[in-house]
Amino acid sequence: MSTKDDTGLLRSVLPPERVDQLFDLCGTHSWKLILLSAVIGALPPVFGLREGYMMTVISEMFLFAILALSWDIVGGQTGYPSFGNMAFFGIGAYTGAILLKDFAVSFPLAVVTAGVFATVFAAIIGLIVLRLRGHYFAIATLGVLLAAQQISRNLEITGGASGKILFDVPPGIVFYYFFLGVLVAEIIVVYYLSNTRFGFILNAIRDDEGKATAMGFNTTYYKTAAWMLAALFTGLAGGAYGLFNTFIDPQTAYNGAWNVELIAMALMGGTGTVAGPVIGAFGLHTIIEYVETAFVGWQLVLLGLAVIVTVIGFPKGVVGSLREYANEMDYYERGGMAATDGAADGTDAATDANDPEVTTDE
Amino acid sequence: MAIAQFVVNGLLVGALFAAVAVGFALIWGVVDIINLAHGEMVMLGGYTAYWLLSIATGTAEGSVLLFLATLPVVIAVLFVLGYVLQRTLVSRVIGTDIFLTLLVTFGISIAIQQLAIQAWTANPRSIQVGFADPSLIVAGVVIPKMKLVAFFGAIVLTAILYLFLQRTRTGRAIRAVSQNPEAAALVGIDVEHTRAVTFGISSAVAGGAGAFIATILNIEPQMGLIYTLKSFVIVVFGGVGSIPGALTGGLLLGVVEELTAGLISSRWTLAVSFTLLIVLLVVKPQGLFGTGADE
Amino acid sequence: MSNTPDTDEPEMTANAADAVLRTEGITKRFGGLTAVDDVDVEVHEGEIVGLIGPNGAGKSTLFNCITGTLTADEGRVTLQGQDVTDWPEYKIARAGLGRMFQETRIFGGMSVRKNLLLAAQEGGADIGGLLRRPDDSLLERTNELLEYVDLGGLADTRAGRLSFGQQKLIEFVMALMAEPELLLMDEPAGGINPSMLENLIDYIRTANDEEEATIFLIEHNMDFVMEIADRIYVLAHGERIAAGTPEEIQNDQRVIDAYLGRE
Numbered sequence A: 001m002s003t004k005d006d007t008g009l010l011r012s013v014l015p016p017e018r019v020d021q022l023f024d025l026c027g028t029h030s031w032k033l034i035l036l037s038a039v040i041g042a043l044p045p046v047f048g049l050r051e052g053y054m055m056t057v058i059s060e061m062f063l064f065a066i067l068a069l070s071w072d073i074v075g076g077q078t079g080y081p082s083f084g085n086m087a088f089f090g091i092g093a094y095t096g097a098i099l100l101k102d103f104a105v106s107f108p109l110a111v112v113t114a115g116v117f118a119t120v121f122a123a124i125i126g127l128i129v130l131r132l133r134g135h136y137f138a139i140a141t142l143g144v145l146l147a148a149q150q151i152s153r154n155l156e157i158t159g160g161a162s163g164k165i166l167f168d169v170p171p172g173i174v175f176y177y178f179f180l181g182v183l184v185a186e187i188i189v190v191y192y193l194s195n196t197r198f199g200f201i202l203n204a205i206r207d208d209e210g211k212a213t214a215m216g217f218n219t220t221y222y223k224t225a226a227w228m229l230a231a232l233f234t235g236l237a238g239g240a241y242g243l244f245n246t247f248i249d250p251q252t253a254y255n256g257a258w259n260v261e262l263i264a265m266a267l268m269g270g271t272g273t274v275a276g277p278v279i280g281a282f283g284l285h286t287i288i289e290y291v292e293t294a295f296v297g298w299q300l301v302l303l304g305l306a307v308i309v310t311v312i313g314f315p316k317g318v319v320g321s322l323r324e325y326a327n328e329m330d331y332y333e334r335g336g337m338a339a340t341d342g343a344a345d346g347t348d349a350a351t352d353a354n355d356p357e358v359t360t361d362e
Numbered sequence B: 001m002a003i004a005q006f007v008v009n010g011l012l013v014g015a016l017f018a019a020v021a022v023g024f025a026l027i028w029g030v031v032d033i034i035n036l037a038h039g040e041m042v043m044l045g046g047y048t049a050y051w052l053l054s055i056a057t058g059t060a061e062g063s064v065l066l067f068l069a070t071l072p073v074v075i076a077v078l079f080v081l082g083y084v085l086q087r088t089l090v091s092r093v094i095g096t097d098i099f100l101t102l103l104v105t106f107g108i109s110i111a112i113q114q115l116a117i118q119a120w121t122a123n124p125r126s127i128q129v130g131f132a133d134p135s136l137i138v139a140g141v142v143i144p145k146m147k148l149v150a151f152f153g154a155i156v157l158t159a160i161l162y163l164f165l166q167r168t169r170t171g172r173a174i175r176a177v178s179q180n181p182e183a184a185a186l187v188g189i190d191v192e193h194t195r196a197v198t199f200g201i202s203s204a205v206a207g208g209a210g211a212f213i214a215t216i217l218n219i220e221p222q223m224g225l226i227y228t229l230k231s232f233v234i235v236v237f238g239g240v241g242s243i244p245g246a247l248t249g250g251l252l253l254g255v256v257e258e259l260t261a262g263l264i265s266s267r268w269t270l271a272v273s274f275t276l277l278i279v280l281l282v283v284k285p286q287g288l289f290g291t292g293a294d295e
Numbered sequence C: 001m002s003n004t005p006d007t008d009e010p011e012m013t014a015n016a017a018d019a020v021l022r023t024e025g026i027t028k029r030f031g032g033l034t035a036v037d038d039v040d041v042e043v044h045e046g047e048i049v050g051l052i053g054p055n056g057a058g059k060s061t062l063f064n065c066i067t068g069t070l071t072a073d074e075g076r077v078t079l080q081g082q083d084v085t086d087w088p089e090y091k092i093a094r095a096g097l098g099r100m101f102q103e104t105r106i107f108g109g110m111s112v113r114k115n116l117l118l119a120a121q122e123g124g125a126d127i128g129g130l131l132r133r134p135d136d137s138l139l140e141r142t143n144e145l146l147e148y149v150d151l152g153g154l155a156d157t158r159a160g161r162l163s164f165g166q167q168k169l170i171e172f173v174m175a176l177m178a179e180p181e182l183l184l185m186d187e188p189a190g191g192i193n194p195s196m197l198e199n200l201i202d203y204i205r206t207a208n209d210e211e212e213a214t215i216f217l218i219e220h221n222m223d224f225v226m227e228i229a230d231r232i233y234v235l236a237h238g239e240r241i242a243a244g245t246p247e248e249i250q251n252d253q254r255v256i257d258a259y260l261g262r263e
Helices: A008-013 A016-028 A030-046 A053-077 A086-102 A107-129 A134-154 A172-194 A197-214 A219-245 A256-269 A275-294 A299-313 A317-333 A345-361 B002-031 B038-057 B064-088 B098-120 B145-167 B169-179 B181-186 B191-216 B221-238 B243-263 B266-283 B285-293 C010-016 C059-067 C089-094 C112-120 C127-131 C136-148 C164-177 C194-210 C222-228 C246-250 C253-262
Strands: B135-138 B141-144 C019-030 C033-044 C048-052 C074-079 C097-100 C182-186 C215-218 C231-236 C239-244
Touching: A016 A030, A016 A317, A030 A053, A030 A172, A053 A172, A053 A197, A053 A219, A053 A256, A053 A275, A086 A107, A086 A134, A086 A219, A086 A256, A107 A134, A107 A219, A107 B266, A134 A256, A134 B098, A134 B221, A134 B266, A172 A197, A172 A219, A197 A219, A197 C089, A197 C112, A197 C127, A256 A275, A256 A299, A256 A317, A256 B098, A275 A299, A275 A317, A299 B098, B002 B038, B002 B141, B002 B145, B002 B169, B002 B191, B002 B221, B002 B243, B038 B064, B038 B098, B038 B191, B038 B221, B064 B145, B064 B191, B098 B221, B135 B145, B141 B145, B145 B169, B145 B191, B145 B243, B169 B181, B169 B191, B181 B191, B221 B243, B221 B266, B243 B266, C019 C059, C033 C048, C033 C059, C033 C074, C033 C231, C033 C239, C048 C059, C048 C222, C059 C074, C059 C089, C059 C097, C059 C182, C059 C215, C089 C097, C097 C164, C112 C136, C112 C164, C136 C164, C164 C194, C194 C215, C194 C222, C222 C246, C231 C246, C231 C253, C239 C246, C239 C253
Parallel strands: C048 C215, C048 C231, C097 C182, C182 C215
Antiparallel strands: B135 B141, C019 C033, C019 C074, C231 C239
């Protein structure tokens, strides 16, 4: 919220117009960038990283990027911040695990079914919770997560509180490429959609749902569609997770701490952007992984503090803040003042001062 | 007869839920914040009483009077904690996006929870309060004396809060800030301070309830979120501004949970509570839309 | 119930062809208060119609009943010969009713261009249209309209960063992008400075002449509304107390009383 005033040093080292150019460059070559990132992501195994700790950590980074980006479709792009996305993950994880273990279904089929189940679940739950706004929506989604967790704990088919142990686990490289593949597919889908009318409508719902309705959009359809898309990718990831982790129980499948983690990732990277949640997931997971090994048991304390610091000091995240910084120059450079309504300097300054609140409130 | 027993059990526990929920509703109404760390205040209240008693007696056991003597300390500690949290952290996000306020309190919640695990391990604990004759039997219904004490303790906490808000100068300031912060500031009320006091009082009531909870149920570091959500269910049911509503909601929730535990299985109580939350939100959405969710 | 044919009333058929909007007996009560009381209005194609009245006269409530934001307790709303009284808000909008809000509402988190593109594509809801990127002709039209209101340079700026006056213009061109059958404007002249007001009058006139926009507007600025409107309706205490050309309204004793009585 305060990045605008104290940027003297930043200005000289990295002038806004440079940042702006960088964004333009990324915009023009976006598809090449995505391809390049996918190729770089695919390389480590080619150069010999086939197993072990690093392999697992990188796979988990892909996994969290999927979850954070999925959260952002609804939380960031559409403005409905869910505290229950892990419910989709849990549904996916249990569907996958049950199909693999109890029905001896093949891995690909189990994963796809997991994605489908999570999507259907989202459609049903969405009809209920997407009618709510603000506090009510947030708590209702949290309630969905905890109810799902409790129900899994008590059913026979889910293995109750002790969960399910899975055998015949494929080699790590399978998961590495699976998570990478899903992530790349999701980045492509989300990036593509963000430039279509569908994507615009989601952003419009976030900024002013009443106005979007007044413009002729039945916002319920679009919210539900976004929510289902998020559930699909989260469910796919969940479907593979049981096998990847060789074990699931209600606590791991519907992991409330992970839910905070993936929100924190999206927030730190920058909500409402495509790159933000992915960057945030890579960054925060690296830190958490480090803390987890160096200071066992303190990772959630760190996560809590990280969330607080981000929310208070840095709510637009890395990408959001940079974009704002570049865009600010843009506004004046391209005649923002010149084009104003004559004597409106006063109005202009007032709007500017209120700006952060205006945008976050909407 | 079994049903009567479940209902009585439910009412006894429900008063504690109500006391917790009243604190939750207070912050919601006055500061317009859903405090996701509210359950952690219950947990910390329970642990504070537990350790005070342990220091005093060497074990977490003692007489009723000794236990009751810890309460003022518990309430004071939790008041200070709540005040400081509001002043240093929560105040910084008031008036911004609801989502950010939720995240800050969620961040506080998980940090406290994990710190508690580090400090006291994840094992459940409880306070043993000794009675020569632990239970009353009224018309065939067994009433443990400690539960009765806890019940009245919770009612007294709620009543004190109610009177405080109605009768004292600070209480009036709190109500003024809840109705219109700008106008309150104009008539000379220190809004920031009042909000912090509200946060402190809310935490203190939660902590006091937590101390009673430690005597009749278990306390553990991860118990918080469940109490936060129960509070939400109760407040949604009873209405944000209403202490009698919260009391009714709390008692009802207690009865529902005990009936579920008694008639089905105690494993299903939480699943029922959370499903109830979602059902309530579905059934009453019009009533819920207006408050806080307005753009 | 929305199928009730509008041709039930034969004496209306002559006008029905060119009445873009007609309300008959619209009544809206809030508790004991009747905010809008049995109000008939008609807006014909190509007209600019003003709606004036003292504060609390029920103007915005009438608008909300027309757009479907509120449901009238009594009366019918007909848009292009279709009875839309019980339709949901989004459906009425899609049937060709555009709206500008008093407090100016645009999508602050999106770029100016995206705001316009969104408005333009409002027509179709098929999957293909949703998943296509905006085509060149649309982009051209956005640029054209932005140049028209002298905001061409700000196309890629986040709309929330613009000044109030600029946002008002953006909301106006968004409404034009949608090419509505009828545009409702709630106090377009509110809160903008005099030089900007001149521009706005020009823009609205041009839109009316060249884009054939039909406009129904609430306004408090009398000079503005007298200059721009072809016809004017006057509401007071929820009732329609006068209707006519600006000259007729200016000389209507009841209107003068209503305003003087209020102030």
